[in-house]
Amino acid sequence: MYWINLDEADGSEIPFPSEIMHTSAEGWYNDSKNTKAKIIRFCRDRNIDLSDPTSENDLISCWADIAMAVYAWQEADPKMLPLIDLVSRHVRYL
Numbered sequence: 001m002y003w004i005n006l007d008e009a010d011g012s013e014i015p016f017p018s019e020i021m022h023t024s025a026e027g028w029y030n031d032s033k034n035t036k037a038k039i040i041r042f043c044r045d046r047n048i049d050l051s052d053p054t055s056e057n058d059l060i061s062c063w064a065d066i067a068m069a070v071y072a073w074q075e076a077d078p079k080m081l082p083l084i085d086l087v088s089r090h091v092r093y094l
Helices: 019-030 036-044 063-076 078-092
Strands: 002-005 013-016
Touching: 002 019, 013 019, 013 063, 013 078, 019 063, 036 063, 063 078
Parallel strands: none
Antiparallel strands: 002 013
């Protein structure tokens, strides 16, 4: 596993299957075909909520890193998505 620190998340970290999968997820995130709305929908379709509970139209501060983790685990082992959901919930309520 490869762990990264989540910016503005009180020192929390999120796992990726490997450094290679992290790099692949960065490529997916930066792909010009992906819009913010598409990325949010991709996560929502996998039951990962990126919204900020304190503001109706905002996302959590580290939403991009969580979205990339969702993509990486969807590709490598979808059974790990509930763990990413737990990290997302933890960050949402910091």
